[in-house]
Amino acid sequence: MLRETPTLLPPHYFVASIAAMLAIALWRWQPGFNAWQLPGLAVITLGVVIAVSGSRQFARAKTNIVPLQPASTLVTDGVFRFSRNPMYLGMLLALLGLAWLLAEPLCLGVAALFFFVIRLVFIPAEEKQMAATFGAYFAAYHQRVRRWL
Numbered sequence: 001m002l003r004e005t006p007t008l009l010p011p012h013y014f015v016a017s018i019a020a021m022l023a024i025a026l027w028r029w030q031p032g033f034n035a036w037q038l039p040g041l042a043v044i045t046l047g048v049v050i051a052v053s054g055s056r057q058f059a060r061a062k063t064n065i066v067p068l069q070p071a072s073t074l075v076t077d078g079v080f081r082f083s084r085n086p087m088y089l090g091m092l093l094a095l096l097g098l099a100w101l102l103a104e105p106l107c108l109g110v111a112a113l114f115f116f117v118i119r120l121v122f123i124p125a126e127e128k129q130m131a132a133t134f135g136a137y138f139a140a141y142h143q144r145v146r147r148w149l
Helices: 010-027 039-061 086-102 105-144
Strands: none
Touching: 010 086, 010 105, 039 086, 086 105
């Protein structure tokens, strides 16, 4: 049975979070840039690499990537060996890296809001669906691999 896909999906929340962070940074902009902000670029890069890697693994497995729609394959290799939700983890890391790069503490609140939306709205429903679809295979994977890291 297909669940109705929400109008707003995690990538929409991700882009909206980036827009909100940039708006906050512009609103509270202070001239100057410090070298300690640069590691934010590394965190952004790491997040993008993790998220894209997870997305590519779904494509290779020819399984659905749209949240709350049935998947045909349980992907457990690659980045999925370390995180059950590497795409969400990657998006969250990219947001945290952007908050660091912008040196704006209010941006951490935006990243936290993204985390809670994903954690409370999407992940529970996805895990319920995966358990129903893949049964014992998902149960074993669920016990073996942590949700985030």
